[in-house]
């Protein structure tokens with residue numbers, strides 16, 4: 461049996477590794493009213509961490525702090541075992557190095573009370589490969605955040621082959637209670653969902669710069685002045701649903717399906733089978749949540765205007 465607290469009862473979290481992401485997690489958990497203990501092997505980590513939290517705090521105040529939220533709730537631990545000794549949840553944010561993560565997670569597993577869930581911020585490793593040295597692998601999950609974790613809501617949660625289902629469900633529930641927006645994945649896939657999508661763009665951008673096909677500035681403008689303006693409300697699927705006009709995704713795929721064979725990207729497209737077409741069309745119906753095309757267009761237009769105004773306000777304030 462495992463002495464796992466209810467996700468709503470957690471008060472003490474440990475953040476292991478306190479760089480860009482670990483520090484961002486510290487700021488997030490402090491703003492949500494948790495007692496946070498941080499540990500990092502770098503000798504100068506404490507002043508850097510406090511600078512990061514102080515820089516984030518005005519934004520967190522503007523968003524609204526939870527009851528009891530206070531930067532004084534941060535404790536600096538001298539050792540890894542001290543950091544996790546009475547933790548009710550542990551978030552690991554050490555460098556993206558498989559050997560280092562395997563070794564660190566094994567040490568965390570040995571020092572953390574049984575039943576306490578340990579989550580890794582890894583950007584792409586599977587928990588199956590990271591939990592290989594753990595004696596209680598059932599409580600280890602990936603909890604992949606986005607920079608900065610105190611502002612970007614998404615966390616992707618997924619277990620490894622030796623993770624038990626309760627730990628995945630517990631972590632998802634805990635992150636929700638802690639104010640995050642969670643995608644729980646049933647299957648391990650390198651890079652999870654969002655980084656696979658981001659990497660497709662990122663690798664193509666690097667190819668274009670390497671080949672002299674586009675400059676860094678052109679690449680960034682192509683997103684900030686183009687598709688990026690549509691993505692805050694609708695992701696790539698509903699966005700392209702509207703590219704099909706009144707025919708939606710079905711017409712979009714029938715019209716532009718042949719373009720999947722054109723050399724528009726170095727990434728090879730899957731075969732557009734009837735099954736894939738149906739899955740996309742049905743998925744867009746579900747995601748539309750009862751709205752017809754005209755209603756979706758109206759929602760998109762309102763969102764794009766709001767985003768354009770917000771961006772203009774930030775540019776005007778520079």
Ligand SMILES: NC(=O)C1=CN([C@@H]2O[C@H](COP(=O)(O)OP(=O)(O)OC[C@H]3O[C@@H](n4cnc5c(N)ncnc54)[C@H](O)[C@@H]3O)[C@@H](O)[C@H]2O)C=CC1
Nearest residue numbers: 477478479480481482502553554555556581582583605607
């Ligand atoms: N930077 C980003 O945009 C994102 C990073 N991540 C993931 O978060 C993790 C941390 O990345 P960053 O914060 O960007 O790196 P970072 O380099 O800013 O921070 C890493 C921290 O880990 C510490 N560290 C080194 N060895 C350690 C060990 N053995 N045990 C504990 N801590 C150790 C370092 O002293 C440093 O403070 C990685 O797994 C990365 O893939 C996830 C989402 C976004």
Ligand SMILES: C[N+](C)(C)CC(=O)CC(=O)[O-]
Nearest residue numbers: 582583605606607655658
């Ligand atoms: C650059 N990165 C791969 C570490 C980015 C992430 O993992 C998520 C993010 O913040 O975009």
